[in-house]
Amino acid sequence: MTDPVPRALPRPSPAQRWLALVLVSVAMFGNYYVYDAFGPVVDLLREQEGFTYDQISMVFSAYSVAAVVVLLIGGYVIDRWGTKRSIALFAAICLAAAALMASTARFETMLAGRFLLGIGAEPLIVAATAALAKWFKGKELSFAFGINLSIARLGSASADWSTSFASGLYANWQDPLWLATGVATVGLTAAMLYWMVEARLEGRVDLGEAAATDRLELKGMYAFSASYWYIVGLCVVFYSTVFPFRAFAIDYFQQAHGLARETAGMLSSLLPVAAIIVTPLFGLWVDRVGRRSLFMAIGSLAMLPLFLLVTYAPPGPDIPMPFTDGTRVPLTLLVVMLMLGGVFSLIPAVMWPAVAYIVRESRLGSAYSMMTLCQQVGVALVPLVVGRFNTAFGAGPEHPAGYAPGMWFYTALAALGLLFSYLLWRAESGPAAHGLEYPSGEKPA
Numbered sequence: 001m002t003d004p005v006p007r008a009l010p011r012p013s014p015a016q017r018w019l020a021l022v023l024v025s026v027a028m029f030g031n032y033y034v035y036d037a038f039g040p041v042v043d044l045l046r047e048q049e050g051f052t053y054d055q056i057s058m059v060f061s062a063y064s065v066a067a068v069v070v071l072l073i074g075g076y077v078i079d080r081w082g083t084k085r086s087i088a089l090f091a092a093i094c095l096a097a098a099a100l101m102a103s104t105a106r107f108e109t110m111l112a113g114r115f116l117l118g119i120g121a122e123p124l125i126v127a128a129t130a131a132l133a134k135w136f137k138g139k140e141l142s143f144a145f146g147i148n149l150s151i152a153r154l155g156s157a158s159a160d161w162s163t164s165f166a167s168g169l170y171a172n173w174q175d176p177l178w179l180a181t182g183v184a185t186v187g188l189t190a191a192m193l194y195w196m197v198e199a200r201l202e203g204r205v206d207l208g209e210a211a212a213t214d215r216l217e218l219k220g221m222y223a224f225s226a227s228y229w230y231i232v233g234l235c236v237v238f239y240s241t242v243f244p245f246r247a248f249a250i251d252y253f254q255q256a257h258g259l260a261r262e263t264a265g266m267l268s269s270l271l272p273v274a275a276i277i278v279t280p281l282f283g284l285w286v287d288r289v290g291r292r293s294l295f296m297a298i299g300s301l302a303m304l305p306l307f308l309l310v311t312y313a314p315p316g317p318d319i320p321m322p323f324t325d326g327t328r329v330p331l332t333l334l335v336v337m338l339m340l341g342g343v344f345s346l347i348p349a350v351m352w353p354a355v356a357y358i359v360r361e362s363r364l365g366s367a368y369s370m371m372t373l374c375q376q377v378g379v380a381l382v383p384l385v386v387g388r389f390n391t392a393f394g395a396g397p398e399h400p401a402g403y404a405p406g407m408w409f410y411t412a413l414a415a416l417g418l419l420f421s422y423l424l425w426r427a428e429s430g431p432a433a434h435g436l437e438y439p440s441g442e443k444p445a
């Protein structure tokens with residue numbers, strides 16, 4: 001008798017793939033919610049617990065310090081543990097971090113909680129990407145990544161919206177953070193369900209092998225072209241401006257512009273909301289027309305005046321915000337936040353895929369890891385500088401001008417971003433171009 005020939009397993013059905021996507025995305029929703037739940041309680045921590053802006057920015061930066069550490073080792077955990085265990089493990093760490101931050105207003109505990117969040121949240125993003133690659137490889141992979149990021153960004157927007165739908169909790173700093181802990185519990189539940197689904201279907205459907213996780217291999221980094229390092233430079237200054245600005249935005253709108261917390265939250269949510277809607281559209285457009293470095297330069301140029309406009313331009317009339325129940329905001333703030341939302345949609349849509357044009361496929365993992373690592377170093381340092389400025393210049397409701405030095409610092413970073421994108425555009429308009437300026441699929445000879 002001959003041994004039966006092993007039969008090839010079927011690929012997962014659409015229903016199985018979409019179930020995996022929903023569960024992984026809910027875990028990511030929890031991750032992003034917890035990250036952004038800190039911004040809306042900044043003023044309460046200052047007023048009720050006596051936190052200084054220096055302390056607030058140290059807490060915010062602790063995430064990025066942890067992220068730098070885990071980016072160096074996180075890939076090994078995912079490769080060793082597999083996606084299903086890793087997603088549950090990292091979602092559990094996010095939950096523990098959220099609970100730690102909600103438990104007490106001791107500065108050291110907050111710092112530890114935010115550090116723990118960085119340990120869990122950044123590798124959770126990597127593990128989620130690896131998991132989706134297994135289920136959607138050869139299918140709707142880009143679309144699945146897009147949906148996943150949009151649901152994650154909905155988590156960011158929901159944290160801002162919680163100032164309205166959970167306004168009753170904002171009598172103290174702690175209850176909104178307990179709400180974040182609840183959301184993290186939902187994220188962990190989704191991660192556990194994902195573990196069950198993957199374990200149940202393993203051996204029944206062909207999930208393939210997850211590609212080796214993006215890892216940082218320093219060997220050969222020097223060989224990356226100047227264009228790659230210009231994109232890394234832009235990435236660092238762009239995220240080091242936008243993420244810290246977002247972290248302080250709700251407090252800033254309240255203190256410097258006298259907005260109610262609900263209104264400030266709505267205004268701040270324009271960034272992730274714009275990104276959910278517009279990023280995929282920009283992605284499609286740029287695929288058609290190319291001109292990637294030009295678009296990055298346009299995005300950087302558009303960002304340049306925004307922080308000075310919120311500081312010095314007259315507020316203008318109060319007008320109703322679109323898609324709300326008539327919440328009124330000063331025209332200048334609305335225009336600035338809509339423009340920043342546009343930039344926050346355009347630059348990531350162009351910048352991350354541009355790396356794939358410049359670096360060969362076998363080094364893409366290292367290239368993206370190095371880019372994220374540099375990004376997180378910037379995101380760790382910039383809030384410390386802004387916090388220092390705010391404290392040193394006595395920023396607060398009695399002295400709104402004290403916020404101006406921080407805004408000048410953001411402007412200087414935006415100018416640096418413009419310089420990097422100009423250098424990139426110049427490099428990509430010359431003979432050593434990589435095809436960034438061409439539509440998808442068309443490369444220079």
Ligand SMILES: NCCCC[C@H](N)C(=O)NCC(=O)O
Binds near residue numbers: 348372
């Ligand atoms: N909002 C949570 C922080 C996400 C950090 C992540 N490393 C990242 O930069 N993602 C890209 C993005 O545009 O959100």
